[in-house]
Amino acid sequence: LLSVSFVEASADDGPGKSVSNYYYEALKYPCPPNLSVWWNMGSMLFLILGAQILTGVMLTMNYTADEQLAVVSVDYIMRDANYGWIIRSLHMGGASMFFALIYMHIARGVYFGAYLKNTHVWYSGLTLYLLSMGVGFLGYVLPWGVMSYWGLTVITNMMTVIPGGARALDWFQGGFVISTVTLKRVFVLHFLLPFVILGLSLAHVLLLHVNGSSNPLGLDETNFSVPFHPYYSIKDLAGFALLLAGLVGMTFTFASLTADPLQWQPINKMKTPAVIKPEWYFLYAYAILRSIPHKAGGVFTMFAAIAGIAVFPMISSNENFQSMKACPPARLMFVIWVANFMFLTVIGAQEPTGGWVLAGQFGTILHLSALVMIPMIKADWEFYLFMTAQLDEEESVVNDVKRFLGPRLLSN
Amino acid sequence: RDDMRRETPILKEALKRISRQDLEARNFRIARATVLYNAKIELPREQWTELDEDKLYLTPHVEAIKKELKERKDFEKSK
Numbered sequence: 103l104l105s106v107s108f109v110e111a112s113a114d115d116g117p118g119k120s121v122s123n124y125y126y127e128a129l130k131y132p133c134p135p136n137l138s139v140w141w142n143m144g145s146m147l148f149l150i151l152g153a154q155i156l157t158g159v160m161l162t163m164n165y166t167a168d169e170q171l172a173v174v175s176v177d178y179i180m181r182d183a184n185y186g187w188i189i190r191s192l193h194m195g196g197a198s199m200f201f202a203l204i205y206m207h208i209a210r211g212v213y214f215g216a217y218l219k220n221t222h223v224w225y226s227g228l229t230l231y232l233l234s235m236g237v238g239f240l241g242y243v244l245p246w247g248v249m250s251y252w253g254l255t256v257i258t259n260m261m262t263v264i265p266g267g268a269r270a271l272d273w274f275q276g277g278f279v280i281s282t283v284t285l286k287r288v289f290v291l292h293f294l295l296p297f298v299i300l301g302l303s304l305a306h307v308l309l310l311h312v313n314g315s316s317n318p319l320g321l322d323e324t325n326f327s328v329p330f331h332p333y334y335s336i337k338d339l340a341g342f343a344l345l346l347a348g349l350v351g352m353t354f355t356f357a358s359l360t361a362d363p364l365q366w367q368p369i370n371k372m373k374t375p376a377v378i379k380p381e382w383y384f385l386y387a388y389a390i391l392r393s394i395p396h397k398a399g400g401v402f403t404m405f406a407a408i409a410g411i412a413v414f415p416m417i418s419s420n421e422n423f424q425s426m427k428a429c430p431p432a433r434l435m436f437v438i439w440v441a442n443f444m445f446l447t448v449i450g451a452q453e454p455t456g457g458w459v460l461a462g463q464f465g466t467i468l469h470l471s472a473l474v475m476i477p478m479i480k481a482d483w484e485f486y487l488f489m490t491a492q493l494d495e496e497e498s499v500v501n502d503v504k505r506f507l508g509p510r511l512l513s514n
Numbered sequence: 515r516d517d518m519r520r521e522t523p524i525l526k527e528a529l530k531r532i533s534r535q536d537l538e539a540r541n542f543r544i545a546r547a548t549v550l551y552n553a554k555i556e557l558p559r560e561q562w563t564e565l566d567e568d569k570l571y572l573t574p575h576v577e578a579i580k581k582e583l584k585e586r587k588d589f590e591k592s593k
Contacts, residue, residue: 136552423519
């Protein structure tokens with residue numbers, strides 16, 4: 103990019119931009135001067151996506167999507183293909199890192215109010231998350247281990263809760279049962295969807311460039327900006343170095359850290375395993391799915407929990423403050439929400455018996471209510487802060503609390 | 515508190531209506547906050563603005579603009 107010769111924009115330039123405009127857009131884009139490490143997640147996700155596509159293409163060259171040959175081909179990759187074990191381990195570890203980064207990226211967005219400044223970016227990001235979940239699930243099916251088959255059985259049977267779902271299930275499976283035909287189409291989808299994700303990621307960044315990034319303090323920093331290069335290009339490179347170090351370290355030391363031992367057992371379609379569970383990044387949704395005793399209720403609650411972050415822009419449009427920096431009660435609710443997310447992840451890995459069922463139900467209610475309560479608490483606190491200014495006399499603590507709670511109670 | 519308002523079209527319009535003195539003071543406080551945040555330095559206690567000393571220089575303009583927009587909308591509806 104630095105060696106490209108600049109062409110001045112002229113009146114003859116139609117809707118397309120000149121080269122100098124692309125240079126400006128990419129390298130000299132004005133950014134807030136105080137972006138913290140939480141703003142590295144986006145670029146790191148881009149890097150991991152590229153790594154996954156690269157390693158995935160290499161795995162594709164040796165993988166066979168057939169019931170009888172899938173395990174053999176994966177075994178060939180791991181044992182015989184030159185450095186195949188590295189490529190596969192990178193791909194496995196990369197998937198875990200991808201989702202860890204996504205969750206941190208979303209948490210950053212909630213905490214710093216990114217959904218307020220860039221609503222379209224928020225919704226495109228949610229779409230990316232849903233697509234990524236699909237791709238991750240499809241990829242887990244490909245090794246054709248015990249968890250692959252039974253995980254596919256559990257998730258595809260969720261289709262039956264909608265009217266006509268049974269026919270749709272047969273259509274997806276390519277027959278009345280899961281077979282080689284199903285595996286082939288899962289493989290095709292797992293190959294194609296990452297490129298859709300790549301295109302949508304570029305759109306996600308372009309949409310971000312309409313309004314620009316938010317910042318940790320949530321202040322209006324329109325007049326104080328620094329160019330992306332060299333400040334944040336260097337910072338992103340540092341993030342890349344740490345990320346690659348983590349990924350490579352994981353690949354060469356704990357490659358199967360998140361893998362289920364049952365994946366190495368041959369499939370027995372007549373014997374359901376005692377515990378069916380997905381990879382760690384889906385466990386919170388799995389816990390929510392299992393906490394509702396009704397099948398359709400569980401499926402809809404799970405999707406509501408996954409896509410629930412879509413409500414943030416809808417119920418927050420009147421908020422004055424961007425970040426939670428000035429809102430201690432909302433910060434507390436946020437921490438509870440994150441801790442509950444981790445709690446649900448642990449619950450999802452347990453057998454659904456005894457106290458774990460009640461814990462899952464409690465976690466589900468807390469997760470769903472936090473999605474609504476966080477913006478509401480933030481709005482209430484702001485209202486309290488601005489209303490306090492209108493009072494002249496000294497008030498006691500009791501009156502302070504009454505004033506905080508008062509407007510909502512009075513309006514009811 | 516008015517320094518922490520997020521950037522919206524209403525805020526941009528309100529910023530055009532405040533005095534130059536208020537605007538420059540606001541810019542100074544925001545720049546100071548940014549620099550201190552980057553350096554991980556906390557503002558000394560004696561320089562903190564107490565709640566009762568905090569003059570809301572933007573809120574009256576924001577409320578006025580919201581009222582104007584509402585009036586315009588009602589007028590367009592009644593046409």
